[in-house]
Amino acid sequence: MRQIAQFVLFFVEYMRSRILSAARVIERVKDIFVAILIVKRGKYSSSFLNSSFLLLAIAALVGGPIIAENNPFGSDLNSNQGLQSSIISFNPYEGNVGTIISAKPRDKMVDYSVLGGDTLSTIAKKFDVSSESLRWANSLKSDTIKPGQVIKVPPGTGVVHKVVSGDNIYTIAKKYNVDAQNILNFPFNDFADLDTFSLTSGQTLFVPNGSVLPPKPATSPGGFYSGPIQAGARGSSNFIWPTSGGITQYPIWYHMAVDIANNALPPVLASDNGTVTFAGCADYGYGCHIIVDHGNGYQTLYAHLSSLGVTPGQAVNQGQQIGVLGSTGRSSGPHLHFEVRSGGAQLNPLNFLQ
Numbered sequence: 001m002r003q004i005a006q007f008v009l010f011f012v013e014y015m016r017s018r019i020l021s022a023a024r025v026i027e028r029v030k031d032i033f034v035a036i037l038i039v040k041r042g043k044y045s046s047s048f049l050n051s052s053f054l055l056l057a058i059a060a061l062v063g064g065p066i067i068a069e070n071n072p073f074g075s076d077l078n079s080n081q082g083l084q085s086s087i088i089s090f091n092p093y094e095g096n097v098g099t100i101i102s103a104k105p106r107d108k109m110v111d112y113s114v115l116g117g118d119t120l121s122t123i124a125k126k127f128d129v130s131s132e133s134l135r136w137a138n139s140l141k142s143d144t145i146k147p148g149q150v151i152k153v154p155p156g157t158g159v160v161h162k163v164v165s166g167d168n169i170y171t172i173a174k175k176y177n178v179d180a181q182n183i184l185n186f187p188f189n190d191f192a193d194l195d196t197f198s199l200t201s202g203q204t205l206f207v208p209n210g211s212v213l214p215p216k217p218a219t220s221p222g223g224f225y226s227g228p229i230q231a232g233a234r235g236s237s238n239f240i241w242p243t244s245g246g247i248t249q250y251p252i253w254y255h256m257a258v259d260i261a262n263n264a265l266p267p268v269l270a271s272d273n274g275t276v277t278f279a280g281c282a283d284y285g286y287g288c289h290i291i292v293d294h295g296n297g298y299q300t301l302y303a304h305l306s307s308l309g310v311t312p313g314q315a316v317n318q319g320q321q322i323g324v325l326g327s328t329g330r331s332s333g334p335h336l337h338f339e340v341r342s343g344g345a346q347l348n349p350l351n352f353l354q
Contacts, residue, residue: 106127106153106155106156107155107188108155108188108204108206109137109152109153109154109155109160110152110153111150111151111152111153112127112150112151112152112153113148113149113150113151114145114146114147114148114149114150114151115147116147118145118147119143119145120134120135120140120143120145121143123145123151123153127153128156128157129153129154129156129157130157131143132157132211132213133154133156133157133158133159134151134153134154136159136160136212137152137153137154137159137160138151138152154206155186155188155206156206156208156252157208157209158176158178158206158207158208158209158210159176159206159207159210159211159212160204160205160206160207161175161176161204161205161206161207161210162202162203162204162205163199163200163201163202163203163204163205164201165201167199167201168197168198168199169183169184169197169199169332170332172205172207173207173332176207176210176211176212177210177211177213178207178208178209178210178211179248179249179259179261179332179333180332180333181248181249181259181261181331181332181333181335182207182208182209182210182248182249183205183207183208183332184197184330184331184332185208185249185254185255185259186206186208186254186255187254188206189205189206190203194284194330195283197332208252228244228245228246230244231243231244231266231267231269238272238294238318239271239272239300239340239349239352239353240269240271240272240318240319240353241260241271241353242260242268242269242270242271242300242302242336242338243260243262243266243267243268243269243325243336243338244260244262244266245260245261245262245266245325245335245336246260246261246262247259247260247261248260248261248335250350251348251349251350256339256346256347256348257301257337257338257339257346257349258337258338258349258350258353259335259336259337259338260325260335260336260338261333261334261335261336262325262334262335262336263333263334265306265324265325265326265334266324266325267321267323267324267325268290268302268305268321268322268323268324268325268336269318269319269320269321269322270292270300270316270317270318270319270320270322271292271300271318271338272292272294272298272300272318273294273295273315273316273317273318274292274293274294274295274299274300274315274316275292275293275295275313275314275315275316276290276291276292276310276311276312276313276314276315276316276322277291277292277293277299277312278290278291278312279291279308279310279311279312280308281308281328282329283329284329284330285329285330286301286303286304286329286330286337287303287304287305287326287327287328287329287330287331288303288304288305288306288307288308288323288326288328288329289301289302289303289304289305289329289337290302290305290308290310290322290323292316292322297342297343298340298341298342299340299341299342300338300339300340300341301337301338301339301341302322302323302336302337302338303329303336303337303338303339304325304326304327304328304329304331304334304335304336304337305323305324305325305326305328305336306323306324306325306326306327306328306334307323307324307326308322308323309321309322309323309324310322310323340352
C-alpha cells in the first residue's frame, strides 16, 4: 500500500510539472502571436470584415426568401381588396393616392414683410395667389405698399371669411359667388358637424376662387372649357365625359378632380372600357363611389353617387351606365367627382377630356 501511495504522489507531481511546462509554452506562443497581430494590425482586420460581409450577404440571399414567404405581415393586402363591396373607412383626402402638387400647400394665412422692390403683383406671384386675393385679405384700396409693411397672404386664390352667427356654407358660397362644394373641397376647412357641415361663430374658412366683386359671367381657369358638359362626348384621349352638367370645381393641388353638377341626377357612364375594382359606400369622403381599372395603366373614380349600377369584378364598356349622380359623402349638392389615376397618382382629368 505504501508503494502505491508513493506512486500516486509521484504521478500527481509529474502531471503538475508537465502541465506547468505546457502552460509556459502556450504563454510564449500566445505572446508571439499577439505581437504579430499588433505589428500587422489592419492587415487582417480588412480580410475579417470582408469575410464577415460576404457571409452576411450569403445569409440574406439564402434566408431572405424563406423569411419573406413565412412572414405573416408581408401578405399583399391589396390583392383582394379591390374586388370588395362594403362600407369603407378611408379618408379620400389621405392615403396612398398621390397628387402632383405644383405649389407648396398652405392651410392658413401667413404674414409676409414687404421688402424693397416688392409690389403686390410680385408677392402674389411668389405665393401663387391672385393680386385681388391679397387686396381682399388686407382690405387694401390700392396696390400701393411699402417696405416693412406686413401683408397677410391667404392659402390660395380666393377669400378668407370669418364666420358669424347665421352663416352656413351655402350663404357664404353665395356671398362670394362660388359653389358650396368649393368650400368643402378645401381640405383644411373644419366643420362642427361633418354630417351637416355646420360652422362655429368666429372660425375662419377659406373660400377657394371666391370673389367679393359682383358676379361675373362664368369663366374657367387656364382657358378650360366652361360650358355645359354632355355625357358621352369624346375627349382627345380614349375617355369620354362621364355625365352631363356644368363644371363647378376645376382641378387644383388639393382637389385633382373635376366636379360636374346637375340637380336632375343624370346617369353616370363608364369613361372607357374596363373592369370595376371597387363599388361601395361610405358615410363621408367619396360617399358611394366606383373605381374602374382600364387595363392600360389608368383608373377612373366616380364619387358621390346616389346609386350603384355595377359590382366589383364586372366588365364594363365605354358609355355603359354604372351609377346615378348624387350627393353622398362629403358633398354639398348633387354632383359627380371624377378622377383619373395612374400609378397611384391623381392626374388632371381635363388633360384627357378636353
